[in-house]
Amino acid sequence: MTPAREPRDAVGPAARVIAPEAAAPRATANQAPAEKAAPDAPATKKSGAKRAPAKKSGATKPAVTKSAVKKTAAKKPAARKTTAKQAASANKTPATKRAATKAASQPGARTTGEPSRHTEAAAPRAEASARRPSRRSISAAAGHAGTRRTDRPTDAPPLRVVPDPPESPADAITPDASGAGEFEVLINLLVEALRKAGSLVGIEDDDLEHRIAAALAFVRRRLTGDYEIDDFGFDQEFTDKVWLPILRPLYKRWFRVEVRGVENIPASGAALVVANHSGTLPIDGLMTQVAVHDEHPTHRHLRMLGADLVFESPLVGEFSRKSGTTLASNPDIERLFAQGELVAVFPEGFKGVGKPFGERYKLQRFGRGGFVAAALRAEVPIIPCAIVGAEEIYPMLGNIKGLARLLGFPYFPITPLFPLFGLAGLIPLPSKWIIEFGEPVDTASHGAAAADDPMLVFDLTDQVREIVQQSLHSLLLQRRSVFF
Numbered sequence: 001m002t003p004a005r006e007p008r009d010a011v012g013p014a015a016r017v018i019a020p021e022a023a024a025p026r027a028t029a030n031q032a033p034a035e036k037a038a039p040d041a042p043a044t045k046k047s048g049a050k051r052a053p054a055k056k057s058g059a060t061k062p063a064v065t066k067s068a069v070k071k072t073a074a075k076k077p078a079a080r081k082t083t084a085k086q087a088a089s090a091n092k093t094p095a096t097k098r099a100a101t102k103a104a105s106q107p108g109a110r111t112t113g114e115p116s117r118h119t120e121a122a123a124p125r126a127e128a129s130a131r132r133p134s135r136r137s138i139s140a141a142a143g144h145a146g147t148r149r150t151d152r153p154t155d156a157p158p159l160r161v162v163p164d165p166p167e168s169p170a171d172a173i174t175p176d177a178s179g180a181g182e183f184e185v186l187i188n189l190l191v192e193a194l195r196k197a198g199s200l201v202g203i204e205d206d207d208l209e210h211r212i213a214a215a216l217a218f219v220r221r222r223l224t225g226d227y228e229i230d231d232f233g234f235d236q237e238f239t240d241k242v243w244l245p246i247l248r249p250l251y252k253r254w255f256r257v258e259v260r261g262v263e264n265i266p267a268s269g270a271a272l273v274v275a276n277h278s279g280t281l282p283i284d285g286l287m288t289q290v291a292v293h294d295e296h297p298t299h300r301h302l303r304m305l306g307a308d309l310v311f312e313s314p315l316v317g318e319f320s321r322k323s324g325t326t327l328a329s330n331p332d333i334e335r336l337f338a339q340g341e342l343v344a345v346f347p348e349g350f351k352g353v354g355k356p357f358g359e360r361y362k363l364q365r366f367g368r369g370g371f372v373a374a375a376l377r378a379e380v381p382i383i384p385c386a387i388v389g390a391e392e393i394y395p396m397l398g399n400i401k402g403l404a405r406l407l408g409f410p411y412f413p414i415t416p417l418f419p420l421f422g423l424a425g426l427i428p429l430p431s432k433w434i435i436e437f438g439e440p441v442d443t444a445s446h447g448a449a450a451a452d453d454p455m456l457v458f459d460l461t462d463q464v465r466e467i468v469q470q471s472l473h474s475l476l477l478q479r480r481s482v483f484f
Contacts, residue, residue, distance in 0.1 A: 214241075232303075232332070233321035239301065243323045244290060250283075251290045254430050255389060259295045261437035264383055267298050270337040271440070272375045273344040274464050275385035276363055276472065277352035280394035280413050283428065284387045288344060289323070291435050303336055304344045305371075309410070330374050337378035344385075345371045347465075354399065354411040360391035361472050369461035372443075376451040376460070381440035384464055386471030389433030392482050394418070431482055434475050438467055 191212060198208040218241050221227050229235045251257050265271065275288060285304050292302040305328035311317035326332045328345065336343050346352065347366035355364065375382050398414035418425025441464060443450075450456050 229322075231335075232324075232326045234301075234303070234324045234326075235322040236301065239323050243319070244293060247286055247290050248294075250428075251287055251294075254428070255287060255393075255433040256430075257287055257291060257389075257433040257435060259291045259435050259437075261439075262291070262295045264437045264439055265292065265296055265300065265342065266381070266440075267296075267300075268340065270340050270378060270380040271342050271383055272337075272371060272380055273302065273342065273383045273385050273437070274371065274468065275344065275346055276361075276387055276468055277346035277348040278355070278360065278387070279353060279390035279428075280396050280415065281428075282346075282353055283393065284390040285344070285346060287390075287433060288385065288387065288435060292342070300342050302344050303341045305333065305346075307349060309350075330370060333371070333374040334378060337374070337380055347371060347461075350410040354396065354413065356399075357391070357395040357397060361388070361476060363465055363469050363472075366461050366465045369457045372460045372464070373451045373457050376443050376446055376457065377448050379444040379448055381442060381444075382460075382464055383440050384438035384467040384471065386436045386438070386468050386475060387433070388435075388472060388475040388479060389431045389482075392431040393428035395429075429483075432479065432484055434479065436471055436475060438471055441467075 191209075194212060195208055198204075203211075218237070221237070227235065227237050265273075273288075273292075275284070278284060289302045289304065293299050301324055303324045303326060306320055306325045307328060310320050310325065311327060326336065333343060333345075348364040349367070351364040355362075372382070394413065394415045396413045396415060400412040400414065404410065404412040415425060417427070441460070443460070446456065
């Protein structure tokens with residue numbers, strides 16, 4: 001009965017060698033080669049069962065042993081391969097396992113057999129990304145650097161991030177605070193410069209600071225739109241704060257204007273000022289506006305009437321309207337009279353401004369007397385005004401009519417300085433000016449219906465013209481010199 005036990009001994013070693021392969025299916029799902037080895041175990045036992053009857057003869061014993069040994073030898077490399085992959089799977093980092101699980105959960109991913117090539121290629125990159133610290137985390141970088149050092153003792157404390165020392169309160173200046181500081185420094189420098197300039201011209205510090213505060217308040221109102229204008233576009237604040245201060249140096253120091261008869265202008269109520277017009281450029285109207293405001297006890301604003309060309313010109317029309325100039329039309333004049341405004345008209349128009357220097361102080365025709373009819377209808381007084389000195393600021397020696405028509409101007413003047421000296425020729429000559437306001441001409445006695453009488457209108461127009469002409473002749477005789 002001993003020979004019957006020998007085949008069991010021959011098969012026994014093979015079974016013992018294959019036993020680890022049978023245990024391989026209990027490994028993780030990633031060990032695909034181990035799963036293939038599981039079906040071979042029953043095959044081996046079946047082979048042994050088939051050869052069991054042949055064990056009765058001793059000749060078959062070596063063959064059985066040789067076959068078992070061959071199968072054992074064939075299975076041993078698979079066992080080694082499985083063991084190596086099990087070790088590799090055990091060494092995988094959590095990041096690699098998560099990448100593999102994610103790849104396996106995707107549609108169409110392989111769940112059995114060998115891992116996909118994409119998973120094998122992504123594993124090294126996942127391991128490298130796990131070893132690489134995040135750039136956004138300084139603490140992770142410090143901890144990663146500590147784990148890579150092999151010479152560091154295990155009981156050493158972990159590395160920690162040391163924050164930067166806090167800035168001192170003097171250095172901790174926010175951008176808004178620094179910007180405000182720079183703006184304040186600039187304001188202080190500007191104020192100091194204005195104080196030095198004011199001291200040079202004789203302005204005291206208190207007066208200068210008051211003017212600076214008023215200027216800043218004006219700018220604030222302009223930026224916020226907190227100002228008023230009337231129906232004609234007249235901006236009183238702009239006129240008082242900007243326009244008249246610009247004209248005053250010319251009025252006081254350049255032309256040295258002398259005003260006479262300002263008491264003939266009523267303190268209140270509507271009135272019509274009728275003046276001669278000359279000077280190539282209409283500067284005489286600006287000087288009359290300053291004279292009425294500065295010399296009159298109530299500082300009245302003179303509302304002048306202008307032609308269409310004034311409002312069609314760029315910038316000139318805008319400044320003219322803001323300073324009180326209105327289009328010369330009877331409806332506008334009547335509305336101004338109804339509001340009690342002091343209105344000024346220059347009946348000569350461009351014929352008076354553009355007349356040659358040889359015809360200086362000779363009044364041109366006063367038109368058809370529309371201003372007189374408006375005064376009669378509103379029953380307001382007419383105040384004649386004579387201006388001496390404006391004829392000499394731009395002595396008009398010639399007129400280039402062709403160029404004037406090309407540019408759309410009523411005339412193109414030639415003066416001793418223009419256009420020979422270019423823009424320098426636009427500087428007016430410093431002649432001596434005299435502005436005289438005559439006694440008012442009453443219109444209320446004629447009644448409002450007299451405005452429809454053309455003969456009465458013509459007579460009053462000619463009367464006002466003669467008064468202005470006589471005043472010019474009288475002033476020319478009194479003037480000592482053109483410039484003094």
